[in-house]
Amino acid sequence: MNLFDVNKQLSCVFKNGTLPTMLYMTKQNNDGKKTARPLHHHDSITEFVFVYKGTGMYRINNQTYPLSEGDIALYNQNDLHEVLSEGESEIGTYAVGITNLFLNDMPQNHFVAPGKPYVRKGGAMSPYILATCEQIFQLNFEQEQGKAISQLLCSSLIAIISQLDHFSYANLSDSKEDQFVLDILTFINSNFTEPISIGILAERFHCSQSHISHKFKKVTGHSPIDYITQRRIGMAQNLLISTDLTATDIATRVGYDNTNYFSTIFSKVVGKTPINYREDYLKSMRGLRKQI
16 A cells, blocks of 8 residues: 655655745735835745736836736745736735745745746636635634644645746846846845935936936836835835834835825825824734734
């Protein structure tokens, strides 16, 4: 009689059969109330986002993908990313944050190998992925047994997603123009909490302000100042949902000296005040705070 070796089977997907840890699952309802989540990253979390309803765009690092029902968007720890809804309705997603992920032949907390795309098609597995996400979302708020089951279900989804077909993508090319913009992006991403103006960028990159603005927007779809704002608000959202820092402290950390101005910009981008954003997040997570 052949005995089923669970540890051996797990090792086909996870290094040494070690299961990852699910930190959180959030559900974004497709209810028409849009809440922006601009470019941001997590230091020690990888994540998969399953689209259960609606359409949108996924931006990660310097790549852009269309999203529709059944798609799974992935990112590795420290990747800059954002999901954008199309039209007036919010795109419906389940987002699952994971740490201690050790897929075979991959670095820690990495779903995607270098040069590979970040979006995959659920295809025939989409109904199962949706049903499992719904179960995890409910069980994760139950007693310890329910949380344990949700962890195991999450590991099963990761095993499935790791085997799904890749999806095409668009990214920056190797052209001189795109490399110029990539150099600017690298500088901004390293310094966005410091005072940066078009004048400072023009001086650093030895060209006119109009040249900087035109090339940057042509390639990224944002003006440099809009991109800086997106990075600051994305970081502010991370701090709001992972710490007890005041809005004043957060404003200073992300580069704003004036708290009222920070709140105004945050509300314009996100559609909620910083405090309301934090309250709504904690309510959706039933008081849990597991973002990093």
